[in-house]
Amino acid sequence: MSVMMPKPSEAILSRRRAIVEALRAIVPGEGVVDAANEMAVFESDGLTAYRQLPLVVVLPSTVDQVAAVLKYCHREEIPVVPRGSGTSLSGGALPLEDGVLLVLSKFNRVLEIDYDNRCAVVQPGVTNLGITHAVAGRGFYYAPDPSSQIACSIGGNVAENSGGVHCLKYGLTANNVLGIEFVTIEGEVVRLGGMHLDAEGYDLLGLMTGSEGLLGVVTEVTVRILQKPETARAVLIGFPTSEEAGAAVAAIIAKGIIPGGMEMMDRPAILAAEDFVHAGYPTDVEALLIVELDGPGAEVDHLLAEVEAVGSANGAVTCRVSQSEEERASFWAGRKAAFPAVGRISPDYYCMDGTIPRKELPKVLAGMKSLSDKYGLRVANVFHAGDGNLHPLILYDANEEGQLHRAEEFGNDILRLCVEVGGVLTGEHGVGVEKRDLMPEMFDETDMKHQQRVKCAFDDKHLLNPGKVFPQLHRCAELGRMHVHKGQVAFPDLPRF
Amino acid sequence: MSMQGSTVEASEQRLSVEPQTEGDIRDIVAAAVSAEEPLAIEGTGSKRGLGRPVQAARTLSLAKMSGITLYEPEELVLTAKAGTPIAEIEALVDAHGQRLEFEPMDYGPLHGLDAAQGTLGGVIACNLAGPRRLKQGAARDHVLGVRAVSGRGEIFKSGGRVVKNVTGYDLSKGLTGSYGTLAVMSEITIKVLPTCETETTLVLRGLSDAEAAGAMAASMGSPAEVSGAAHLPMYVAARVAEGALGEEAATAIRIDGFGPSVEARAAHLGRALEKVGKVDRLDREASRRLWRDVRDVRPFVDGTRKPVWRLSVTPTRGHEIVMSLRMQAAIDAFYDWQGGLVWLRMEAGEPEADLVRETIRRFGGGHATLVRAPESVRAATAVFQPQPGPLAALSRRLKEQFDPKNVLNPGRMA
Ligand SMILES: Cc1cc2nc3c(=O)[nH]c(=O)nc-3n(C[C@H](O)[C@H](O)[C@H](O)COP(=O)(O)OP(=O)(O)OC[C@H]3O[C@@H](n4cnc5c(N)ncnc54)[C@H](O)[C@@H]3O)c2cc1C
Numbered sequence: 054m055s056v057m058m059p060k061p062s063e064a065i066l067s068r069r070r071a072i073v074e075a076l077r078a079i080v081p082g083e084g085v086v087d088a089a090n091e092m093a094v095f096e097s098d099g100l101t102a103y104r105q106l107p108l109v110v111v112l113p114s115t116v117d118q119v120a121a122v123l124k125y126c127h128r129e130e131i132p133v134v135p136r137g138s139g140t141s142l143s144g145g146a147l148p149l150e151d152g153v154l155l156v157l158s159k160f161n162r163v164l165e166i167d168y169d170n171r172c173a174v175v176q177p178g179v180t181n182l183g184i185t186h187a188v189a190g191r192g193f194y195y196a197p198d199p200s201s202q203i204a205c206s207i208g209g210n211v212a213e214n215s216g217g218v219h220c221l222k223y224g225l226t227a228n229n230v231l232g233i234e235f236v237t238i239e240g241e242v243v244r245l246g247g248m249h250l251d252a253e254g255y256d257l258l259g260l261m262t263g264s265e266g267l268l269g270v271v272t273e274v275t276v277r278i279l280q281k282p283e284t285a286r287a288v289l290i291g292f293p294t295s296e297e298a299g300a301a302v303a304a305i306i307a308k309g310i311i312p313g314g315m316e317m318m319d320r321p322a323i324l325a326a327e328d329f330v331h332a333g334y335p336t337d338v339e340a341l342l343i344v345e346l347d348g349p350g351a352e353v354d355h356l357l358a359e360v361e362a363v364g365s366a367n368g369a370v371t372c373r374v375s376q377s378e379e380e381r382a383s384f385w386a387g388r389k390a391a392f393p394a395v396g397r398i399s400p401d402y403y404c405m406d407g408t409i410p411r412k413e414l415p416k417v418l419a420g421m422k423s424l425s426d427k428y429g430l431r432v433a434n435v436f437h438a439g440d441g442n443l444h445p446l447i448l449y450d451a452n453e454e455g456q457l458h459r460a461e462e463f464g465n466d467i468l469r470l471c472v473e474v475g476g477v478l479t480g481e482h483g484v485g486v487e488k489r490d491l492m493p494e495m496f497d498e499t500d501m502k503h504q505q506r507v508k509c510a511f512d513d514k515h516l517l518n519p520g521k522v523f524p525q526l527h528r529c530a531e532l533g534r535m536h537v538h539k540g541q542v543a544f545p546d547l548p549r550f
Numbered sequence: 551m552s553m554q555g556s557t558v559e560a561s562e563q564r565l566s567v568e569p570q571t572e573g574d575i576r577d578i579v580a581a582a583v584s585a586e587e588p589l590a591i592e593g594t595g596s597k598r599g600l601g602r603p604v605q606a607a608r609t610l611s612l613a614k615m616s617g618i619t620l621y622e623p624e625e626l627v628l629t630a631k632a633g634t635p636i637a638e639i640e641a642l643v644d645a646h647g648q649r650l651e652f653e654p655m656d657y658g659p660l661h662g663l664d665a666a667q668g669t670l671g672g673v674i675a676c677n678l679a680g681p682r683r684l685k686q687g688a689a690r691d692h693v694l695g696v697r698a699v700s701g702r703g704e705i706f707k708s709g710g711r712v713v714k715n716v717t718g719y720d721l722s723k724g725l726t727g728s729y730g731t732l733a734v735m736s737e738i739t740i741k742v743l744p745t746c747e748t749e750t751t752l753v754l755r756g757l758s759d760a761e762a763a764g765a766m767a768a769s770m771g772s773p774a775e776v777s778g779a780a781h782l783p784m785y786v787a788a789r790v791a792e793g794a795l796g797e798e799a800a801t802a803i804r805i806d807g808f809g810p811s812v813e814a815r816a817a818h819l820g821r822a823l824e825k826v827g828k829v830d831r832l833d834r835e836a837s838r839r840l841w842r843d844v845r846d847v848r849p850f851v852d853g854t855r856k857p858v859w860r861l862s863v864t865p866t867r868g869h870e871i872v873m874s875l876r877m878q879a880a881i882d883a884f885y886d887w888q889g890g891l892v893w894l895r896m897e898a899g900e901p902e903a904d905l906v907r908e909t910i911r912r913f914g915g916g917h918a919t920l921v922r923a924p925e926s927v928r929a930a931t932a933v934f935q936p937q938p939g940p941l942a943a944l945s946r947r948l949k950e951q952f953d954p955k956n957v958l959n960p961g962r963m964a
Contacts, residue, residue: 169767169866170890192773214716225713227720228691241940248864250683250890253917253935254963255732255945256690259723263716280773303624309647309744309808348775349818352811408712410625442714480714488717495717496707503706504719506951510944522718535583535702535954 056103056144056486058520061151065108065131072131073109076153079121084159086110095154098139098146099201100487102457107134107148114159116234116242116272123270124240126153132516133238135266137178137209140201142404143485145213145265145521152519155270157208163187164273170248172231173278177208177271181215184276193278196223199481200389208271214263216481218314218345218388221439223279225481227262234273235261238512247275260507265483266518268511282347285313286357287384290364291338291371295319298340299414301367302438305344308363310356313347315439316388319418322395322433322446323387329394332387335371342438343384391435392446399431399448403460407471408480411441420470421445428463430456442480443471469494484522492524501525506532564590566609572697572705572736578610579734580703582957591730591959593633593669603925605961612671615736620711623648627694627711629739632671639670643742651743652689653680653841659851660858660922671735677727680845681778681804684770684887690726692741698725698733701953711739724948730959732952749806750816751778751837753830754823755798759783759869759885762801765826766888767866769803774819778804779888780844781869786884790843791836802832802840844886850895850922857896857923859906863916865890870913878905901931934963 065072073087086092087109097104108131113119126133132152139146148154160176163184167173168191173184181202184195198217199205205215211233216225223229232246245261246252261268292298298317305312318326318334318341327334334341344360346353357374364372375381387394395402409417418434425432431448445467449460468478468488472495478488492501501523508515509529519526569575582589588606594613612633620629623646630639636654643649654673658665674696679688695709708721725733754765762781769776780802782790787800803823805816820829832840843849850858863871868889875881880897896902901920910916917935920928937945949956 167866168771170864170888171770214720216714220714224687224691227723228687237940237944241943243940243944244938245941247915249862249916250865250887251677251679251688251690251727251862253862253919254727254937254941255948256677256723256727257941257944257948259690259720259726262723263720280771283773306626306744307624309747311743348807349773349811349814351814352808355808355810408710408714410622410627410712412622412625437714440714441712475710476712477710477715478717480712481716483716484718492718495710499704500706500708501718503700503704503708503721503952507719507721507724507948510947510951533951533954 056489058149058486059526061149065151069108072129075125076109076111076122079125080111080113080118084112084114084118086112095136095139095148095156098136098141098144100142100144100147100485103144103147103486105148105150107154108151110154110156112156112159116236119155119236119270119272120240120242122153122155123236123238127238127240127514127516130514130516132519134518135212135270137206137212138180138204140205141209141213141483141485142406143479143483143487145483145485145518147486149520157206157270160208160272167248168193171278172248172275174273174275175207177211177274178206181205181207181210184278188278192281194281195229195276196279197226197229200392207274207276211262211271211274212264212266213481213483216437216442218316218437221315221437222311222313227259229277230258230262230274231277232275233258233261233271235269235271237269238514238516242272243269263483265485265522267508267522268517282313284350284353285345285347285381286353287343287345287375287381288357288360289334289371289373289384290342290344290369291335292340292342292367292369293338295340295418296415297368298342298438299411301342301363301369302411304363304367305360306439308359310359312344312360312439314343314345316343317341317436317438318388318391319434321431322391322435325394325398325433326387326391329397330386330390332383334387338370343388345381388435395433395446395448400450400452401448403447403449403464405443405445405447405464405467406479406482407468407476408440408442409471409474409476411438413474413476417443417470417474421467424463424466428459430460430463437480441476465491486521489522490524492522502527502532509533564607564609566611568611568614570614572699575610575615575699575734575736576703576705579699579701579957582608583701583703583955586955586957588957588960591734593672594635594667603929603961604959606959610734612669612734618642619737623742626742627739628742629711629737630670631737632669632735634670636668636670636673637666644745647745648742649745650692650740651682651686652692653682653845654678654689655680655845655847657921660847662853665846670738674726674735674738675728675730681780681841681886684779684890685775685777690723693722693726693738694741695739696722696725696735697737698735700733701955701958709739713741729962731949731963732958734958746806747808748812748834749804749837750812750834751832751840752803752805752816752820752823753795753832754801754827755830757781757799757801757827759872761826762799762885763866763869763889765801765823766803769819769823770888772819772822774805774815775807776803776819777806778802778841781885781889782849783884786849786882789849791840794836802844804837804841847893849884850882850893855922855924856899857901857927858921859894859896859901860919860921861892861894861906861910861916863890863892863910864914867914868892871909874909874913875906901927903931907935
């Protein structure tokens with residue numbers, strides 16, 4: 054795979070020794086890594102097709118160190134790429150040859166848990182699941198649950214606005230973060246929000262969330278924690294066609310039911326998962342829905358009956374309700390193992406992440422089928438059906454000449470199709486480098502310039518994670534220019550009110 | 551080129567121009583930029599009293615940019631032009647068994663105006679939310695996409711019509727709560743959700759503010775999925791629900807959802823709360839009336855212009871802040887959001903901004919906004935919470951990026 058990154062600065066590369074020494078003066082000991090063999094583990098994130106050794110890796114352990122590193126890099130005009138656990142699937146944490154890779158993994162402490170205010174204050178390197186573990190003893194949990202939750206960091210979740218199967222009911226990262234502390238590229242420490250429910254002034258917290266490391270380095274996160282629902286039960290419903298499954302999803306929502314999770318798998322994904330984990334999935338259906346209901350026992354029983362009825366009214370051919378926690382877990386085991394399961398039936402796979410209006414699912418699946426024929430590559434689909442977030446897995450073999458390129462082109466066509474039906478390029482994995490050059494499919498020049506103006510307010514030298522998200526870097530001075538000058542308005546004959 | 555906007559006389563003797571299309575808005579803003587003549591941006595002006603008075607000669611009113619352009623109940627999505635009355639939107643979704651989950655409050659009555667006059671654009675620009683914000687988020691959490699004209703006179707869009715979307719910066723959130731100082735929104739797409747089948751409210755009587763804070767925290771930390779937790783101290787309680795509660799302090803805990811579930815949760819939580827005191831139950835209608843009044847600050851709808859503050863603080867610290875303030879000033883107060891939203895009325899007429907803010911700082915932090923006061927007072931007081939240096943600098947740079955000539959609501963958030 055190839056993607057154009059900003060041309061590394063010769064001036065920076067030639068100063069590498071001095072830069073490493075200056076950084077060592079800020080972060081002593083093992084906190085600065087510059088040997089190629091030791092930096093190798095950092096050369097890519099979850100999007101392993103792209104690899105690049107950074108200029109140097111810095112692992113600070115205090116906010117002061119982060120601030121000093123950023124201040125230094127700002128003064129010296131050295132790019133900085135923040136990194137949490139490196140599980141990004143869009144290349145957001147891909148290092149730059151002339152950039153410092155700032156790794157937050159040493160920020161791994163839970164600082165405060167306040168059950169009365171239902172929040173936890175944690176450092177950014179704490180894993181997503183680590184938060185839940187820290188509060189589980191009192192029956193609490195942190196709701197957003199990306200499949201990578203064992204490994205991914207809360208700082209990375211904030212940067213990507215990550216989601217998970219429970220986001221349909223409980224919201225994305227953005228809806229579950231009350232406050233952050235971050236350090237600007239100038240090295241200033243800024244706090245947004247806190248334990249109160251809304252941050253004051255402009256919603257900079259909303260802008261920071263999902264900003265993919267381009268606006269600031271997150272050094273502390275205050276998250277909302279929730280009391281675990283009393284019960285959770287899941288039901289597996291098989292359909293002869295994806296249209297019927299889609300209709301059932303719409304009917305469930307039309308009944309006013311917002312399930313804790315509502316996932317769909319198509320036949321190739323069902324077969325791969327069943328073969329891998331033997332979850333007991335029906336193998337003779339075209340589409341499988343996993344619907345999970347959570348809450349008080351009375352509610353779950355009541356809604357399960359309604360969901361079953363919706364299933365049969367929409368042509369379900371199989372329907373199984375979990376009778377125990379083990380069985381519920383086994384229903385999910387197949388879905389959660391879908392990626393590795395697909396990994397077993399194909400040497401390589403490429404995971405996409407578009408979102409579509411739910412009703413467009415049959416059209417998009419049909420479109421994917423014909424694209425699959427066109428490119429001669431198979432595709433398996435897992436789908437956050439409740440919120441329209443599709444994860445097509447394109448199967449290919451990197452050792453076969455040209456397949457990787459075809460897989461990428463196939464993926465791009467799928468995302469174009471998502472946008473065409475009113476959807477978006479990425480639902481939760483972020484733009485990174487992967488979808489960067491597709492941004493114009495969704496946004497015109499003016500849209501993107503307004504996004505970049507946010508960047509200019511935070512980082513006018515484009516030092517934080519350059520080359521990600523935006524296909525073209527406009528200099529802030531140029532973006533700042535007003536295109537409407539005195540006497541030169543678009544419509545000079547406009548009545549003066 | 552024909553200029554579609556018509557010119558009308560605004561209530562404040564300010565000339566008002568009413569664009570009918572997004573293109574009109576762009577032309578008007580572009581002209582304002584080139585003439586360096588600022589605009590006051592207004593829905594119907596129902597929240598004109600919020601924020602600092604705007605120093606502008608002309609008003610750009612969204613009144614003619616009205617209409618729901620897309621509503622797909624099964625997709626849980628609605629798009630409307632920014633000037634659409636919020637009442638029209640609420641009526642339509644209600645007819646389909648849905649609602650705006652953030653329960654937008656209505657500032658009209660507090661300011662002595664009619665209720666239900668606001669627009670979608672105004673609600674989003676002020677990031678309004680009601681009691682359910684505690685559980686389900688504010689307006690910002692339900693905005694999916696926006697079309698707008700920035701202070702550069704350029705049309706841009708952000709977001710889309712789907713919930714799961716991380717494509718580019720979330721400018722929709724950036725515009726939400728920006729009080730019309732970054733861009734004029736022309737069209738907004740929001741998420742809607744099913745209305746709860748039923749609701750009930752548990753009411754504890756006679757608790758002190760501190761006891762109420764404990765009861766509310768315990769309720770919120772239970773699995774009962776509480777969607778509202780408010781405390782109305784003695785006498786304040788008499789000023790909601792047409793006096794139905796009487797004068798004794800009332801601590802209200804709302805539970806909503808499907809019938810059997812509400813029953814089970816209310817029974818369970820009710821038993822747990824018996825330890826604190828006797829628990830009354832309000833039926834659905836009484837519950838709705840109570841929460842509407844809490845939402846719209848009904849206890850301070852008094853026909854006066856006495857200053858009213860809105861405090862956003864750490865929920866368990868709300869009562870400590872009020873206790874401390876009571877020692878130093880004549881105030882009246884009540885609590886929503888488990889104590890995290892404090893409404894304060896300054897009985898002596900002075901806003902006491904420094905005292906209020908210093909007290910918040912001492913008790914866990916947060917912020918205070920002066921939401922009602924005579925214009926002269928608002929002009930002389932920091933209506934919005936002053937920000938520390940680096941944060942203020944960031945906010946200022948964002949404003950400069952979107953509105954370099956300061957033509958949109960100048961002075962509004964200053
Ligand atoms: C098997 C697998 C399954 C996955 N499933 C899901 C899923 O279900 N849902 C989902 O949403 N995602 C999923 N992901 C993607 C990924 O786990 C998330 O994007 C996650 O949030 C990344 O966290 P991280 O700590 O690994 O961040 P990294 O990969 O290290 O970084 C991601 C981005 O965040 C920035 N960043 C990281 N830390 C900071 C910080 N402290 N301050 C500022 N910027 C920072 C980086 O610069 C980069 O742009 C999956 C990934 C894998 C490999």
